[in-house]
Amino acid sequence: MDDDVVPIPDHLTIRVTHTDDPVSAVAGLEAWESRERYPDLLMMPPVFGSLERTPEGAWRILCFHAGTPQGARDDLGHVFRCWAHGEPGGRWAAPWDITDAERAAYTAAYERLEWEKLDELAVAGRQYRVFRAEQVLRGGPEGVEPPRPTDPDPAPVGRGHRAPSRVDGFVIDPAAAVSLVDGIVRLDLMTLVPSGRSITEEVREDARLASARHPNVFVLPAHCAVAERRDGRWGPMTGACETPQAARDTLAAYLREFAPMTDPGLGEEELAAYAAAADRLDALRANTVEAAGRRFQLVRVEPVVRLGPDGPERPRPSDPDPDPPIMAQAARDRAVGLVPDDERD
Template sequence: MDDDAVPFPDHLTIRVTHTDDPVSAVAGLEAWESRGRYPNLLMMPPVFGALERTPEGAWRILGFHNTTPQTARDDLGHTFRCWANSEPGGRWEAPWDITDEERAAYTAAYERLEWEKLDELTVAGRQYRIFRAEQVLRGGPDGVEPPRPTDPDPAPVGQGHRAPSRVDGYVIDPAAAVTLVDGIVRLDLMSLVPTGRFITEEVRADARLASAQYPNVLVLPVHCAVAEQRDGRWGPMTGACETPQAARDSLAAYLREFAPMLNPGLDEEELAAYAEAADRLDASRANTVEAAGRRFQLVRVEPVVRLGPDGPELPRASDLDPDPPIRVQEERERAAGWVPEDDEED
């Protein structure tokens, strides 16, 4: 055997290790059982975020859960603006002792992002990029998979939005070792291609190209969404929520406040049914609830990032990205007469 064989590059490798951690063991057992109980892989629209390259060559998440590439660029520009104008001890203090030269570089960077659609840029020697992640759900004869018992859910009722983010600051490192079950799950996800009658050939072609250019995958910390059953099929009702409780809180707020506003024809009995369902959801911390003939469920969402030799996948040409950068949009609105000239300074 040749001991000097060249090792596989990180983006083509899944490193498997053994762990004696009992929590990881239970989570692995749940994942394996879920793979059999919910064998079908379903896909929601992708989400986008921003990354910073670490000195070790991995990528750290700066922001996530954006619905379009442009909103991710806007968030990255906002981060740069905060760093450029940060003060020691302030709310938006830069995460290092920023110099005046670096402040100028980040000022120039956020000004560029206000005019240009940039998915990759280098600022003061640091690399940044916009990335995409598929949102994968698992389905089977029992329906769509709900949150698992081992999924973190630390916040009390009504405080789901206050739980610390598990994805901000997360390091995307394809070289990190995973358990055997996690490795098998990653293999399952490698060939993902969107299907369905509303999926265009352009979207499918982009997905097949991405499978070749970014052959490896990594699953980020899971999040949740709320789905509603209509005509025997489950459809998304909310976007990503960091934790199951954040999703329950969003659903309870809908039942109490937004359903009555969006459905002015509801009678007193139906309004009472919505309010009672919200109270029941708060009391039980359940994953399903019914109200006035409607059925809602929390669903478990796995964000899947594709990895290639240059790092995580960038936005695709077929991704929905309708909005221009903010300054371009302002110019268009002003040219159309939508923004009074007196408001230019504001």
């Protein structure tokens, strides 16, 4: 009767396994406790990136954390340009022995991306895609979840943005086995749909369609953002930061440098309070800080990718994507007379 068993496709499967790794066990315990302490799932705007399909059929991340689909296309075009023109063995060289024919193919590909909004490309026998990920936070009676003790945070103060990326090169493989806790968390996230007064019906409908077309989810390594408490609610203040220290450094730079520039009406006491708060962040590597009546907190963000039979989800029609490709933008500017002074006759 085994011949009658129909295999379940990878995009409909969550494979659960047991591990004796003590670090994974602690991380699993934290995840379960977080699920109990912060039961509410909250959402920030999506982020975008680019992928390369592996020979095994999984998808490898090339770039991530773009704020719009066009930002991800621009990043992918930059990768292609580097592969086409990078010095052999140099920092921007292709990760294989690229041939002259492949260089020509990647040159043609990045030139297309400078003119066209392409979310799917085949180049030199390889498949590439622009993808989207929801940014999910957890909340509860205690507020919004901060970074967890097991979240990697290796960089020293002031060098958070120099920590190695945890997602560049990460492989999205729906067939990979996960722990029981991670499997339960993925089940929690499968039916997630944006809600709130600011969410349009178009966004909700796209989310419902995405749930049907891409029924499984994959959770990428967590990143951080800075939130501010306003009118009794937490709201995002920054975009994605790879590590907690990168988020602290971003907040410290705002308190020391950008707040005085963006609000010239600040008095000496407020400026001193901002500078003191930045010093506390550096000294304590804190997750929360208050300054001049304002309260800031680092929040833990889980990027969630939807998976369907053709792989990770591409950008949705309702995703904001206002910018044209760079050469199309330049051509449009010239057509209406918006060209740099040194290009005028």
